[in-house]
Amino acid sequence: MAVLTFLGLAERVLTEERRPLSPSEIWKLATAKGYERELRSQGKTPAQTLYTAIFENARDNPQSRFIKIGDRPARYYLRSLAKEKQPSELEQAASSPASIPEKYHYKEAQLHPFLVRFVYVQFGARCKTIRHGTSKKNEFGEWIHPDMIGVYYPAWRDEVLTFSQMTGGLAVKLYSFEIKKALSFANLRESFFQAVSNSSFAHQGYLVAADISTDEDFRSELQRLSISFGIGVIELDIEDPAASQVLFPSEERDSLDWEALNKVAMNRDVQELLKRIGTDLRAKEVRHEEYDPVLEADQLISTIGKVR
Missing domain, CATH: 1.10.10 (Arc Repressor Mutant, subunit A)
Known part of the structure; x- marks a missing residue:
């Protein structure tokens, strides 16, 4: 050939x-x-x-x-x-x-397992899908809930973990992820500010997509928005999950916005996740099976159907 x-x-x-x-x-x-x-x-x-x-x-x-x-x-x-x-x-x-x-047949939700693995490998965090259908649509408007929330548990000794809780220290880090199949000038503004809106509660917020335009003007504008608003960008690779990458890092906040988290918690999945975090912290043991499963790369690839 x-x-x-x-x-x-x-x-x-x-x-x-x-x-x-x-x-x-x-x-x-x-x-x-x-x-x-x-x-x-x-x-x-x-x-x-x-x-x-x-x-x-x-x-x-x-x-x-x-x-x-x-x-x-x-x-x-x-x-x-x-x-x-x-x-x-x-x-x-x-x-x-x-x-x-189209080269592949897949829905946006099928990108969730790809992100779960990436976040686990890259950040050492566990993820939970947040179903928008478990929220009251008429409360606080739309763009409140991320598609996924990541939870990072520090590898602290039990004594340090207990002491941090006694002194009011937060022993976890929360990530917010807004997921799209594709990003281009056609949907950049709406997608980006959706990520800004629904990540306000978290320590770090990310906009995630599998198909991100390589146009120089687009990448420049995406980087400008990322720097201006502190929202990171993750590019998922559905052919080679190990090649997924953080295009632009998220700015990390020192603390959670509790009022914003209270609004996000109107969603039942978020409520259950917060209960799970509390239970894991009290038990000093993370129940991995309660979070979205981390699949191997070959398992991920098999979930995406090729057109040709």
Whole structure:
């Protein structure tokens, strides 16, 4: 089988699609068609490698076969094909997202086990899914509840744990997670401020997704929002769970917002979780079976159905 470079892959997709595409759209179409198997090298972040290759080639090479069209997100087209269309046609085509065939069939809830494992490995914390249906929808408005709450129990000696409770110290750390299948300019604002709203009670809050646009302008805006509001961003990899990563870290709060936690606790799942934390602390033993199970990587991958 012949090998492809990243630029060769981009040229093939653009030739077939005959419309401006963002690097993220090019990569999704390439993987949907199976072209990524012909790449000479992928590395751990092939989508980002593709973006960098196209961006730098169009920027630095006067003879580049690629031209940039539009912004937020920037889309690229082949210089040779651009002659066939009027500039207004290209701009109009670049203003709308491409139709991308799905590579996997999965629902947002199927990302929960991926996050559970990542949080356990990365933070040493246990997670619990929070079902929104167990809340009163007319109380305090929406965007109150995260999709998952993580609980970190410090590995303290019993004497230290008892002493901390006697002196009013909090012996656990709470994480809030808002989960989306995909993040792009189309849903960034709503998703991000949903994460801001429902993480106000926790020590750390994260926005989580499996498909995060690699567009440079998008990543820059995502980082700006993360720094401004202290919300971290986690990218899940459903093909290789070990490659999941914290894109931007969350700012850690020194203490919980008890009023905010009281509002979140109108949800029955949160109430039960708080009771469980109290029981575990009193017993000085964490009942792992009471939290979402931590699956092995191969078990996680088997839960996601491939389209092709």
